[in-house]
Amino acid sequence: MYKLPEHLRPTPESLPPKDAILRLAVPEGLPVNITPLNPLVFLIRAAAIFPDKVALVHHDVPNPVTYNYAIWAQRIQNLAYALIEAGIKPGDRVAVIAPNWYADAHHGILAARAVITPINIRLTKGEVDYILNHSGAKFVLVDHEFAHLVQGTSIPTIISEDSGKPDDPYEQFLASGRKFSQENGWLGLAPEKNENAVAALCYTSGTTGRPKGVATTLRGSYLAALANAFETSLNRESVYLWQGWTFPWANTFAMATQVTLRTVSYPHIWKHLLHSGISHYCGAPTVQISIAAAPEARRLAKPVKAIIAGSAPTAALIGELENRNIKAIHVYANQTYGPFTRNYERPHWSSLDIQERSKLMSRQGHGFATSDEARVVVQTDGKEISDVPMDGLTVGEIVVRGNIVMKEYFNDPEATKTAFRGGYFHSGDLAVRHSDGSVAIIDRSKDLIISGGENVSSLAVEQALAAHPDVLEASVVARSHPKWGERPMAFIILRIEAIEKWADRHHHFAADLKQFARNHLPGFALPEWIKVVPELPKTSTGKILKHALRKEVAKL
Structure with a gap:
């Protein structure tokens, strides 16, 4: 388990006041027996129970930082006040463009009663512009590495240098929030009264057209966090590694430690x-x-x-x-x-x-x-x-x-x-x-291959091909066929130790793989074409972009 290193000093504004009250204000007009569900409360509870427990570790960078729950909760409070000072109103969308999406943002934006709108760092500038416009984003938090994606936008933007140092624009933004708070703390932040208000707006990959914004609520986020923690046995002894997909609220509910990576x-x-x-x-x-x-x-x-x-x-x-x-x-x-x-x-x-x-x-x-x-x-x-x-x-x-x-x-x-x-x-x-x-x-449904009237599951074909000892990864899509209408085409990444074995003999490998697959697949499901590739197109979370493969196949 991590201990907070002595040399990793947070900014002065990140240090909570002595005897800080870790409790949100009670919304007016609510019955005594009802508190609207909101995943923000998990973090506040963790900071109240285990203030000195390491919450967040971010070490594989030039300027590593480590925050315990007390410090991290103060930083999130500062972010909420900074957003409010910047004019963010309840329901406004705040876009976040950063590797692994900031852990702060999933809590600080909710504390300001706004909607977190994370944007995939692998999108083109045109796609980012579309999402910013469609979502009506009122503010952008962006990592310095991806600042080019918001170049020219008129939306107020804060660029983080991911340093944790006082002169970092993001740290200065948090410091301004601390000052603006006038030390009113969590009691000065009115929680959202409507648990069915939107908490997050995540855009689909847009594989069949323009990306769509998937709106999810505070209530659903709260209940999903409980389920994620329960189903995966997350608890306060757990140490969770961020590497694309994350459990931002399940981890704070479990009072676990989170280790983040930039890539x-x-x-x-x-x-x-x-x-x-x-x-x-x-x-x-x-x-x-x-x-x-x-x-x-x-x-x-x-x-x-x-x-x-x-x-x-x-x-x-x-x-x-x-x-x-x-x-x-x-x-x-x-x-x-x-x-x-x-x-x-x-x-x-x-x-x-x-x-x-x-x-x-x-x-x-x-x-x-x-x-x-x-x-x-x-x-x-x-x-x-x-x-x-x-x-x-x-x-x-x-x-x-x-x-x-x-x-x-x-x-x-x-x-x-x-x-x-x-x-x-x-x-x-x-x-x-x-x-x-x-x-x-x-x-x-869009990936099903219909060959000679037979339905071919691309997943089943991929499973069969992946069993070959030289195959590291396989992806299968439909390709037009003059007789059968469609036939499977497989894109294969070889294992490292097999690359030299099949160098300049990919046609022999294809024949070997087809022979192997005959023991696992019916004849109509056998891939007609096999192409060895060095990599496959993927999303930022590692999901294969089959629409990109279909575009490639359409040119053949």
């Missing part, structure tokens, strides 16, 4: 896995593959929980993670507050071999704590939906409703109406339901 750096990830007491982290299968295959990888002395989403982990990946004492927890999310299903491992699975166990572990499972059941349905008459039988064969669409489904698509009533038709959120993910009630995704 997904595998040497840094392994340094922390080996030496920083990491107990939890999240990541897409593509990120997990690179973690397991990194030169620094070895078996860990203590088990670590890896929360995996984005697609199902393969048998090969699960085996490699287990060899390194990393326990996979497979969850599923789609326009929700993170996961809303989890694959719950059964006691008898431990007696199964890795291939059989991985088939079961790759399912999306059952509804999360605080989430309703994920249904798999078909439309029977154009309006009514009915559940598919629990036969593991009948394909339907996953639909869900309840506490941790998004509130709406921001300023897009038509898209919201379409997504919520029939009183459920329609995910677009095709799935079956097995006899034990667990849900298993077959494919995204």
